[in-house]
Amino acid sequence: MIFLTGKKSDLLYSIIKLCETRNIDCVYVEHEYHPDGEIFWKLPKERKKKVLLQLPYEMPNDGIVGALALGRQLSFETICMPYMPYSREKALYDIFLQKIGKKMITCDFHEFFAGNVNNISLAEIFSGCDFKEFISKKTFVLAPDEGARHRAALFARKLGLNTFTAIKKRRKNECIISLPEKIDDYKQCIIVDDMISSGQTIWAAIKEIQEMGISEIVVIVTHVLAESQTEVFYKIMENIKILFTTNIHNILFKNKIKIIDISSILINYLQ
Numbered sequence: 001m002i003f004l005t006g007k008k009s010d011l012l013y014s015i016i017k018l019c020e021t022r023n024i025d026c027v028y029v030e031h032e033y034h035p036d037g038e039i040f041w042k043l044p045k046e047r048k049k050k051v052l053l054q055l056p057y058e059m060p061n062d063g064i065v066g067a068l069a070l071g072r073q074l075s076f077e078t079i080c081m082p083y084m085p086y087s088r089e090k091a092l093y094d095i096f097l098q099k100i101g102k103k104m105i106t107c108d109f110h111e112f113f114a115g116n117v118n119n120i121s122l123a124e125i126f127s128g129c130d131f132k133e134f135i136s137k138k139t140f141v142l143a144p145d146e147g148a149r150h151r152a153a154l155f156a157r158k159l160g161l162n163t164f165t166a167i168k169k170r171r172k173n174e175c176i177i178s179l180p181e182k183i184d185d186y187k188q189c190i191i192v193d194d195m196i197s198s199g200q201t202i203w204a205a206i207k208e209i210q211e212m213g214i215s216e217i218v219v220i221v222t223h224v225l226a227e228s229q230t231e232v233f234y235k236i237m238e239n240i241k242i243l244f245t246t247n248i249h250n251i252l253f254k255n256k257i258k259i260i261d262i263s264s265i266l267i268n269y270l271q
Helices: 010-022 062-076 090-100 146-157 181-187 199-211 229-238 263-270
Strands: 002-005 024-026 031-033 039-041 051-054 077-080 103-107 117-120 140-143 162-165 167-171 172-178 188-196 216-224 242-243 258-259
Touching: 002 010, 010 024, 010 263, 051 263, 077 263, 103 263, 117 263, 140 146, 146 162, 146 188, 172 199, 188 199, 199 216, 199 229
Parallel strands: 002 024, 002 051, 051 077, 077 103, 103 117, 140 162, 140 188, 188 216, 216 242, 242 258
Antiparallel strands: 031 039, 167 172
């Protein structure tokens, strides 16, 4: 049985529908917030298989708290958290795996140090998308910093495009991006990264790309953090052609956001 937790969303309903189609037992574990901020889960009586598919909660860290709390009671063999909270602390994830399960499945994690983890790549997540409308001989893929180089290269290879990596420097609260001179001959750019958090890196890249005379810009990221929808995010959306991602709904820019349904990918990994 697959235990589903997290806030109710299109992805949750899509997973439930897919499980029904494939005759996979799944149950949604309801949760509620008490006035003091604590979360409580309504555990089902039937617990014959120990697989947890953890979707985002209202607050980013509640996913970790929820998995740990449920893990103490159910001891999962596998946990799938497609939107793993961001952290560079190796010890956090080592402890996390030790506490709640033997195996982890996640999506395009920034830097996963722990072992026994299936990290679904950005290239695989977006492999079913049709990018023909946004690709020509004058299109290149840009990794906005060194951390995005590998995922951008994998993605570009699948589309037969050239890829370049920007140089990023931080000065106080400012992000400075330098682009390679070789992009002079290009007319379209696809920026590939794992997430939009503050949005500063991608916004800095967009400004530099536009300085080079390139106006057609597409952004592809696996995660858009809920708290990232700030003034910088709105600047990004106003200056790009389209955003491909898996987990954001923004009414103002709904015509410029393409949501990718990852339910089948997650269920395939769990099976």
